[in-house]
Amino acid sequence: MRLYAVTDRTWVGKQSLAGQVAAALRGGVTCVQLREKELDEEQFLREAEEIFSLCKGYRVPFFINDNVALALRCHADGVHVGQDDMDVAAVRRLVGQEMMIGVSVHTVEEARAAAEGGADYLGVGAMFATSTKTDASLVTKETLRAICDAVSIPVVAIGGINKSNLLELAGTGVDGVALVSAIFSAADITAECRLLYGLSQEMTELEK
Template identity: 65%
Template sequence: MKCSKETMLLYAVTDRAWTGKQSLEEQAEAALKGGVTCLQLREKELDEEEFLKEAIELKRLCAAYHVPFIVNDNVEIAVKCKADGIHVGQEDMETGKVRALAGPEMMIGVSVQTPEQAAAAQEAGADYLGVGAVFGTATKPDAIDVSLETLKKICETVSIPVVAIGGISKANMHRLSGLGADGAALVSAIFSAGDIEQECRELRRLSEQTFLTSRQF
């Protein structure tokens, strides 16, 4: 499965910090019911066995909703669970090596903060880019801030889809309109919600208003 711009429209990134009354799988399914267009599993604490078990379950869920499933950082887990994609950062495995391990069909997303990084990632074979943090975020305290002007320059530099990430919410998503991005990736704005499905329905409407006029599919 290769990446389309539609895939980026409302991109959910899981965070176990918000589980409680619901399991991560239940939260993910609520987000899928609400209209997310992509789901990334981000795990930093689980051992490999539990990570793989969870990845297989979320891959099954995403397939049922016809939504691409992406694994963060762990290429081996992505390959084993037959994920639709793998997302890596600047400090993770180099894009070319990821492609060699993942094969020609798996989507590769790369986090970038500058036009130069964006151009290099595209040249190396990335299928889409994650750009951020565009707003302040407590989810990833070490994230490098990226100005909206830089986001626009990155979108002008590459031809592959671009998703903005970092502190995006219903209150500020409109500020991303017209910059060239294809969608927004959200963590706490989705998974901290009391009613995740309803929250995603509202976020989906907002993302369509914000991004569908920015670039023509």
């Protein structure tokens, strides 16, 4: 969970989304989540299968955002759901014990409920203002720290995190960071991921 890449086709240009993910994998990302709002189900499935194959080559877990049915169809490693999506306990009943479940939370109460419902990890944010999700409310570092203290499962911070502010999360107890634009808008995605991985490693070492 140290360096978690969340896709966004906003920056698809000379490279395809799969090409961008491959570059991120070469740079050391440790998880990939496919977030897709525009494609129909069959296009989404084909894209998921292609990117999942890339992730398998690097032994990196592959997650689908929101779409539990599609995650099951492509046999993804996991699925990530938000507070407005299906309840985590219902997701667990559908996917069984083998598939990992991530849940977006914003409060200690939501975090505890997700952990008790069967979540394997939590995504907490937005930590900083972000153009990727303009309606996201900011979570304070104090709340992030309280969430990390309240649960025993991994916690990943997300939202507006980049190389200039990543180390500000040191001391919160967070296990890793999930990044969107900081990765996929980079001119050299592989080099940027290597830098970000180093920073995320430094962040966790500062916890000790």
